[in-house]
Amino acid sequence: MRLRNVTGSREVIAESRYVVPEDSLHDMPGKWHALFGNQQPIHLEIGMGKGKFIHTMAMEHPEINYLGIEKYSTVLLRAVQKMEAMELPNLKFLRMDAEEITQVFGPGEVDRIYLNFSDPWPKDRHAKRRLPSKEFLARYDQILAKDGWIEFKTDNRALFDFAVEELQPAGWKAKVVTYDLHADPALMEGNVMTEYEEKFSAMGNPICKYVICR
Numbered sequence: 665m666r667l668r669n670v671t672g673s674r675e676v677i678a679e680s681r682y683v684v685p686e687d688s689l690h691d692m693p694g695k696w697h698a699l700f701g702n703q704q705p706i707h708l709e710i711g712m713g714k715g716k717f718i719h720t721m722a723m724e725h726p727e728i729n730y731l732g733i734e735k736y737s738t739v740l741l742r743a744v745q746k747m748e749a750m751e752l753p754n755l756k757f758l759r760m761d762a763e764e765i766t767q768v769f770g771p772g773e774v775d776r777i778y779l780n781f782s783d784p785w786p787k788d789r790h791a792k793r794r795l796p797s798k799e800f801l802a803r804y805d806q807i808l809a810k811d812g813w814i815e816f817k818t819d820n821r822a823l824f825d826f827a828v829e830e831l832q833p834a835g836w837k838a839k840v841v842t843y844d845l846h847a848d849p850a851l852m853e854g855n856v857m858t859e860y861e862e863k864f865s866a867m868g869n870p871i872c873k874y875v876i877c878r
């Protein structure tokens with residue numbers, strides 16, 4: 665998801681009070697609870713796109729602090745605009761590449777990670793860039809609390825099969841694996857649809873999901 669030619673998106677992002685300043689991110693490990701001014705659990709969405717999922721989650725769960733990570737300011741701009749329409753005290757955004765995540769969060773500082781419809785990077789030589797790859801799982805392992813977990817949804821079966829195969833070598837266990845989330849009433853309880861989930865499920869694509877822990 666890359667929106668091109670959004671004039672001034674970098675400047676808007678830099679000035680937004682909803683976005684954690686980029687030049688302070690590497691000073692943030694250990695300071696996220698202080699930023700929110702409370703000790704509530706911290707949940708991340710990595711690759712949040714325009715922020716529909718995380719904005720809805722933050723609205724529905726004021727007892728959780730949410731952080732949305734997005735690589736491109738042109739995309740992040742849409743999430744910022746949503747916050748301008750409805751401000752939420754428990755939601756902030758970070759414009760960064762998730763590859764740097766261990767430099768931005770301290771050990772065990774994050775309680776849950778959501779990966780929603782991550783880019784598939786279909787070429788084998790780009791496998792390390794896939795957000796559910798073992799390389800990324802090793803990064804998540806450093807920042808996630810001992811009893812924390814990761815939830816991943818996608819309609820891309822090849823990416824999902826890859827993600828499931830990465831678990832054992834990386835030392836993770838599946839608590840839930842489904843190849844048709846929307847057909848499972850128990851798993852659908854409390855499910856918040858992402859923008860891509862709405863689009864692809866409307867086209868008839870089954871949605872795969874896993875929940876994993878160590």
Ligand code: SAM
Nearest residue numbers: 665711712713734735761762780781858859860
């Ligand atoms: N999660 C949203 C959804 O389900 O509707 C958006 C899905 S979109 C296919 C994937 C998003 O992840 C894009 O906006 C992309 O820029 C972002 N992304 C991909 N790799 C990333 C990375 N390494 N760090 C941060 N964001 C990333």
